[in-house]
Amino acid sequence: MYPNILRHPGPTPIPKKVQLAMNQDIISHRSEEFVQLYRETTNRVKPIFGTEQPILLLPSGGTAALEAAVVNTVSPGEEVVVITVGAFGDYFVSICEKYGFQTHKLEKNWGEACTEEDLIEFLKPLSNIKAVFVTYNETSTGILNPIEKLAHVVRTHTDALFIVDGVSCIGGAPAEMDKWGIDILVTGSQKALMLPPGLALLSVSERAWKVIENNKTPSFYLNLLSYREWAKKGMTPNTPAITLIYGLSAVCDLIEEEGGFSQTVARHELMKNMVREAMKALSIKLLTSDEYASPTITAICSPEGLDLPAFIGHLKKKYHLDFAGGLGHLQGKIFRFGHMGYCFPSDILEAVSLMEAGLQDFNYTFEPGAGVKAAQNVFLSDHRK
Numbered sequence: 001m002y003p004n005i006l007r008h009p010g011p012t013p014i015p016k017k018v019q020l021a022m023n024q025d026i027i028s029h030r031s032e033e034f035v036q037l038y039r040e041t042t043n044r045v046k047p048i049f050g051t052e053q054p055i056l057l058l059p060s061g062g063t064a065a066l067e068a069a070v071v072n073t074v075s076p077g078e079e080v081v082v083i084t085v086g087a088f089g090d091y092f093v094s095i096c097e098k099y100g101f102q103t104h105k106l107e108k109n110w111g112e113a114c115t116e117e118d119l120i121e122f123l124k125p126l127s128n129i130k131a132v133f134v135t136y137n138e139t140s141t142g143i144l145n146p147i148e149k150l151a152h153v154v155r156t157h158t159d160a161l162f163i164v165d166g167v168s169c170i171g172g173a174p175a176e177m178d179k180w181g182i183d184i185l186v187t188g189s190q191k192a193l194m195l196p197p198g199l200a201l202l203s204v205s206e207r208a209w210k211v212i213e214n215n216k217t218p219s220f221y222l223n224l225l226s227y228r229e230w231a232k233k234g235m236t237p238n239t240p241a242i243t244l245i246y247g248l249s250a251v252c253d254l255i256e257e258e259g260g261f262s263q264t265v266a267r268h269e270l271m272k273n274m275v276r277e278a279m280k281a282l283s284i285k286l287l288t289s290d291e292y293a294s295p296t297i298t299a300i301c302s303p304e305g306l307d308l309p310a311f312i313g314h315l316k317k318k319y320h321l322d323f324a325g326g327l328g329h330l331q332g333k334i335f336r337f338g339h340m341g342y343c344f345p346s347d348i349l350e351a352v353s354l355m356e357a358g359l360q361d362f363n364y365t366f367e368p369g370a371g372v373k374a375a376q377n378v379f380l381s382d383h384r385k
């Protein structure tokens with residue numbers, strides 16, 4: 001009877017309008033109606049990526065689009081750099097290593113960001129790098145890497161392509177693909193874009209297309225050249241996730257209704273600040289510094305002496321509040337509070353309040369209401385309200 005309050009880093013809640021849009025009758029992906037839907041929708045997504053380049057749609061999860069970004073740009077024997085600050089950076093490492101590309105791994109401790117100094121230092125002894133891969137928003141730790149600065153380093157110190165996994169933040173974080181000099185930007189439907197899983201979106205710079213045209217690594221389903229060819233006709237090479245494209249069109253309506261993408265980004269920033277101030281008021285540690293904190297997901301350290309898995313289970317069972325645990329070696333040490341996509345300041349107040357109720361059940365010592373009050377103060381000081 002009670003709705004599950006899904007505060008995960010994906011999949012995330014789906015707005016009613018999006019669900020209704022996905023109820024429309026299915027159409028042929030070779031019809032005029034589809035061409036119109038495809039063209040209109042992909043054009044409307046461009047501001048979210050900050051690009052003038054076409055947006056390509058893959059009928060897949062985000063991982064397939066990451067794999068596409070790797071296999072289309074790197075040829076056998078070539079060297080790449082992968083920046084990893086957590087579990088999803090390690091994904092890019094695994095993909096590159098599986099294909100046998102020479103992979104130089106710039107690794108940071110989980111909870112830290114990669115700074116421009118880190119990257120400059122790391123690139124110094126390397127002279128033949130074809131691509132630099134990085135996660136924009138590291139979902140496992142709640143780190144937002146300084147992508148604009150890293151792009152600048154790659155542009156000024158190398159001829160390499162700069163390829164970005166934006167799966168857990170595009171739609172909730174600023175992105176200026178063209179202006180910053182990102183060569184490929186990838187995202188997925190089920191995180192900040194408020195859609196069900198099953199649709200990946202990516203865009204490719206003109207520089208990267210030149211590399212892709214000469215690429216020697218074989219691919220078929222993930223071949224971006226065929227996506228580009230078909231996109232010219234307003235179509236995809238094989239059957240697309242038509243239903244999700246209807247949904248994506250409704251997502252664009254919602255962002256417009258909010259006052260445009262900059263407002264959507266501002267709401268995520270506000271929610272981030274509400275969650276962080278609430279935790280500080282409860283004397284609960286955050287995994288990351290404010291400087292590199294993600295606007296879409298906050299990693300929260302287990303309060304001293306708390307049985308974290310039991311606590312997370314209790315919140316779900318008693319209050320229907322569904323937080324995600326930690327990944328890898330952070331399992332049992334942190335939990336993750338998702339605030340991406342269809343999530344609002346009111347949802348933050350609700351989740352913090354229920355979390356406090358759970359803390360009382362677990363006899364954690366704190367001043368009841370302190371977290372809610374802190375979140376509310378951030379909310380009240382927001383000029384947009």
Ligand SMILES: *Cc1c(COP(=O)(O)O)cnc(C)c1O
Nearest residue numbers: 061062063088139165167168188
């Ligand atoms: C979720 C996620 C992925 C994987 O996406 P899937 O849709 O599960 O394949 C990749 N990168 C990041 C940063 C993610 O958060």
